[in-house]
Amino acid sequence: MLAGLNDIYKAQEDLENLKLNYPDLYEQLHHVVSLTRQLQIKYGYMGSLLRDEDLPKYRPQFVRDSILSLYQNEVEKLKQNPDFGKVKELIKDHAKVGDPKLFLLILGAKPELLQGSTIMK
Known part of the structure; x- marks a missing residue:
């Protein structure tokens, strides 16, 4: 199910x-999202960690254990x-949008560029 532009x-x-x-919580979130991108770790892995979910689907294959x-x-x-509960709530409320698009918004991506895009994980 794809998120619409309004979502x-x-x-x-x-x-x-x-x-x-x-603001402090947001800055921490931005830091982790930025780190995720810089380490080329899938956003799904970060989302799974934040939700305390099982990770095998997104576990990075080529990142050294020490870096991970x-x-x-x-x-x-x-x-x-x-205040971390606010982040979990936001992720849950926007599950339709998905972790990658949500995290790319944090990094400054424009909503119009994210609509309908399914290539990111």
């Missing part, structure tokens, strides 16, 4: 509200934020 705009609006109301451990520590720091 993506709503996700962007909710991210902006998170940024305004929980550092990455997981950064994700854990985000999860220890007292």
Whole structure:
């Protein structure tokens, strides 16, 4: 099920509200999303870690265990934020949009470019 442009705009609006109301939490989230991109780890892996889900589907194949451990520590720091429930709620509310598109919005992607795109994981 693909998210429509209105769904993506709503996700962007909710991210902006998170940024305004929980700036420290948003900054931590942005840091982890940026790190995910820089390490070329799939966004689905990050989403799975944030939701405490089983990971085999997205587990990185070509990332050294030491690097993966550092990455997981950064994700854990985000999860220890007292307001982390807001991030989980936002991810759940926008499940139709999906982790990759949601996280790309955090990095500044335009909603129009994300609509209908299914190549990202």
